[in-house]
Amino acid sequence: MTAPDGGERWVSVRRVLVLGGTGEGRRLATALAGRPGLRVTSSLAGRVRTPALPPGEVRIGGFGGADGLAEWLRDKQIDAVIDATHPFAARMTANAAAATARLGVPLLILRRPGWTAGPGDDWRWVGSPAEAAELLPSIGQRVFLTTGRQDLAAFAGLDLWFLVRAVDAPEPPAPQRMQVLLDRGPFTVDDERALLHEHRIDVLVTKDSGGDMTAAKLAAARELGIPVVIQSRPPLPSGVATVSTVGEAAQWASTP
Template sequence: MPAPHVLILGGTTEARRLAEALTGTPWRVTTSLAGRVAAPRALPGAVRVGGFGGTDGLTAWLRAHHVAALVDATHPFAATMSFHAAGAAAAAGVPLLALRRPGWTRAPGDDWHDAASLDEAASLLPALGTRVFLTTGRTGLAAFTGHPGLWFLVRAVDPPEPPLPARAEVLLDRGPFTLEGERALLARHRVDLLVTKDSGGAATAPKLTAAREAGIPVVVVRRPPVPGGVPEAADPADALDWLAALAP
């Protein structure tokens, strides 16, 4: 009997850890990456890079490769792919699990300002600070180009897509980050405002602690809506339990 095939829609730490944990189990693993990171970390099992061509393309791939389980472990802000996954899983009759890390929660002393989008986040900046640490990723930076009087430190894994704010310094770096390092970075660049997406997880959370300690306000972009009715796991261990229940 061939090994059951699980497709992990990846690109996150949780996806990589799940693929690693499935090594030596009855499951045959394929991890799909969108291809937005130029040099992704090595993964066990098979790896495919690039889109599927929407819901129909993913449905066809699930059927052609005899996928027995689909795990959506994409980034919390990759909402379009999550909707494609829900539609394709339903069409192909494949069980679907969403592996989503919990969002961050406020701590005493936090000065957080919620925003529903990058555009709304940008509109809040002039009233909050002048030297902005921007950690929203390499795309969508055009939303921040309307404030020539502000200075931005843009941190991303790969070079960000233009246009960028007129006064911007780019810092290419990949987490996990340390609290000591984030403290030093904020002080070195005289940052007085942090902008981030609510990505959750521990790898990039130290910046929030460093901002709280320094009394720096934080603009937090809320997560987009996700498909309803999809079972969720908060960590790879829960996802392993779900897959173990499906394995023949």
């Protein structure tokens, strides 16, 4: 690299991979963009057709499991990895933990806090979409399903009516009685309340994603006395450092 005086010098660059696809991942890439001594690459899974791209270098697509990720980290000489994926991207998180452990590359997990039920909430916790599907017929007949299009197969055999909200159009197998709403947050409580009213929803199904972008549906359900079936988060790998804010992750990334 050429110094301001025209001479040559070596500059130590810390190469950081951000496993993103979330609002936190985009904000982290923005916070790190242009910081001296950092070269940041954001990786997106490519499951959304028109993803919101973070600033800086971006790669889209899978790595081919833990082995493929380890090979990519080695080839790109990555010095640190931050997993800022969705709280339910358990396979990617497990692959990141395995690949970085194999190479001795530091790994940090950035996870937004989960949601907590408050006064007036009627939440029924489940461990999987299959458990949610088993519980639903005893609760309601008109379902607002916000778990994502990849979980629809678990509900395909139910004789219930579903309003399915997703970023991209779902593919079969899916419930036969279904209306699809293509939309991306953030959502307001007023909008969510109106949506629940319009479609006469009597049960909401979601995941404990946390964050503010999609929390309005929970407030609307509370106001209307609608029960919520909510899927618990998968456990994180043991022994991996975890933070809950973008600021903490940015500080970690900037520390050699």
